[in-house]
Amino acid sequence: SFSRKKRHHIVIASNLISDVQSVLRSRLFEETSNCRSDIAKAEHTLTDLVKRTVEFGESNSLLIIGAKGSGKTTVVREAITKLQKNEKISKSLLVVRLNGYVQTDDRIALDEITRQLHLENTVGDKVFGSFSETLAFLLEALRQGSSDSSQPILFILEEFDLFAQHKNQTLLYNLFDLTMAGLTPMLVVGLTCRLDVMELLEKRVKSRFSHRQLYICNQWGTEDYIEAFSVLLHLDESFGKKSSKHKSFLKTWNASVKEMSENVSVRDILKRQFDISKELPSLYHLLVQPVTQISMTHQFITAADIADSARNIFADSKSNILHGVSVLELCLIISMNHLTNIYSGEPFNFQMVYNEFLKFSQKKSHILQRYKKPVVLKAFEHLTELELLKSKDNCVTAGSKILKEYRPMILLVEQQQLRDAIYKYPGCPTDVQQWAESSIV
Structure with missing residues (x-):
C-alpha cells in the first residue's frame, strides 16, 4: 500500500512538471506571450x-x-x-x-x-x-x-x-x-x-x-525588459486550478521567479542582453536552455541556470574553436600573433611563422618535440580550413604562381580571443602560456 501511494505521488509530480514545461515551452517556441x-x-x-x-x-x-x-x-x-x-x-x-x-x-x-x-x-x-x-x-x-x-x-x-x-x-x-x-x-x-x-x-x-x-517601435527600457522576463516565467492562476498540488506549486514557483528577477547577477545578465537586443526573441533565446532543463530532480529555474545559458549565448565561436586545437596549432597561432604585432598587421607567410615557431621550440625543446616541417605545414593548413587565418586579397587565384609556403596570410584571431583560449586551454604548458602572454599587447 505504501509503495502504491509513493508511485501515485511520483506520477502526480511528473504530470505537474510536464504541465509546467508545456506552459513555458508554448510561450517560448510558439511565441504565444505578448508583453508589449x-x-x-x-x-x-x-x-x-x-x-x-x-x-x-x-x-x-x-x-x-x-x-x-x-x-x-x-x-x-x-x-x-x-x-x-x-x-x-x-x-x-x-x-x-x-x-x-x-x-x-x-x-x-x-x-x-x-x-x-x-x-x-x-x-x-x-x-x-x-x-x-x-x-x-x-x-x-x-x-x-x-x-x-x-x-x-x-x-x-x-x-x-x-x-x-x-x-x-x-x-x-x-x-x-x-x-x-x-x-x-x-x-x-x-x-x-x-x-x-x-x-x-x-x-x-x-x-x-x-x-x-x-x-x-519597441520603446522598452531596462526595467520593462526585466519585467517581461518575469512575465514569461510567471504561471497564471489557471495553472493552479488543475489540482491542489498545482496550486501549491504555483505559489512556490512564482515566488522563486520573483526572487530570481531581483537577483543582482540575473539583472546584470538581462541588462547586458538588453544592450544587445531589447526585442522578445532575445529573451526567448536566453530562456530556452533553463526551461528545457526543468525536471523531477531540478524543478525550479535558478540564477545559475540563467548564468549558464548566458555564457553559451555570449560564447565566442572562435574562442571555442581554439580550445580544440592541438598544442602545435596553438603555438603557430601565437607565432602569427607575434608577427602581426611586430609588423603592425602586415601579412605573413608560412615560412615566417615556421621560423618564429623554431625560435621558441629550440629554446623549449623539453616541452615541444621537434616537429618536421611538413607536419607543421599540415597544421598551418588545418588552421586555414578552420578559418582562423585567410589568404590576403586574391592570392588564392594566384596560387599556381606563389608557393603555399610564401603565400601572404592574415590572422583572424583577436588578442582577447587568444587570451581567453590560453587561459581556458586544458593542460596548456606553462612556457607556452608565458610565450603567449608576451605576444599579447
Whole structure:
C-alpha cells in the first residue's frame, strides 16, 4: 500500500512538471506571450482593417514597418488568430502568404497564389497573355455569382522590399491595382524592415498604394525588459486550478521567479542582453536552455541556470574553436600573433611563422618535440580550413604562381580571443602560456 501511494505521488509530480514545461515551452517556441502594448495597438489596427474588408467589402493596402525581431509577424499572427475565433470571418476570409526570400520572381509568386487558393484544377492548361490576366482569372474564379459575393482575400507579403526588386514590380502593381478597382474585397499587407521602402516603389505602383503605414517601435527600457522576463516565467492562476498540488506549486514557483528577477547577477545578465537586443526573441533565446532543463530532480529555474545559458549565448565561436586545437596549432597561432604585432598587421607567410615557431621550440625543446616541417605545414593548413587565418586579397587565384609556403596570410584571431583560449586551454604548458602572454599587447 505504501509503495502504491509513493508511485501515485511520483506520477502526480511528473504530470505537474510536464504541465509546467508545456506552459513555458508554448510561450517560448510558439511565441504565444505578448508583453508589449505597442504590438497590441498595432494588432487592433490590423484587425479592424480585416473586419472592414470582410464585412463591408472594403479593399485596402498597408505596410507594417519595423526592425528585425520587433514583432511585425507577431502582429499579423495575433490578428489572424483573434479573427479566426469569429465564425463568419473564419469561414469567408482567404489568407495568402508570400515571402520575398521564397517567391523570388512573379511567376513563382503566381504559382504559390494559385496553390494557396486551391485553384490548380481551375487554371489547368489554360494559356494567358500576361501576369495580370492570370491573376484576374484567379480572382474571378473565387466569385460566387455576383461581385457582392466575392470571397475576401488577405495577402501577407513578408520581406516586402524584396518584391519591389522583381522586374517591373508586376506583382505589387497588380495587387494594388485590384485593391483600387474594388471588384474583389482585398487587403494587401506588406512587412518590411526598410524605412525607405516607399522610395523603392515605382511611381505607378506608389500611386495605387493607399499609403497606410504602421510603424512597430519597441520603446522598452531596462526595467520593462526585466519585467517581461518575469512575465514569461510567471504561471497564471489557471495553472493552479488543475489540482491542489498545482496550486501549491504555483505559489512556490512564482515566488522563486520573483526572487530570481531581483537577483543582482540575473539583472546584470538581462541588462547586458538588453544592450544587445531589447526585442522578445532575445529573451526567448536566453530562456530556452533553463526551461528545457526543468525536471523531477531540478524543478525550479535558478540564477545559475540563467548564468549558464548566458555564457553559451555570449560564447565566442572562435574562442571555442581554439580550445580544440592541438598544442602545435596553438603555438603557430601565437607565432602569427607575434608577427602581426611586430609588423603592425602586415601579412605573413608560412615560412615566417615556421621560423618564429623554431625560435621558441629550440629554446623549449623539453616541452615541444621537434616537429618536421611538413607536419607543421599540415597544421598551418588545418588552421586555414578552420578559418582562423585567410589568404590576403586574391592570392588564392594566384596560387599556381606563389608557393603555399610564401603565400601572404592574415590572422583572424583577436588578442582577447587568444587570451581567453590560453587561459581556458586544458593542460596548456606553462612556457607556452608565458610565450603567449608576451605576444599579447
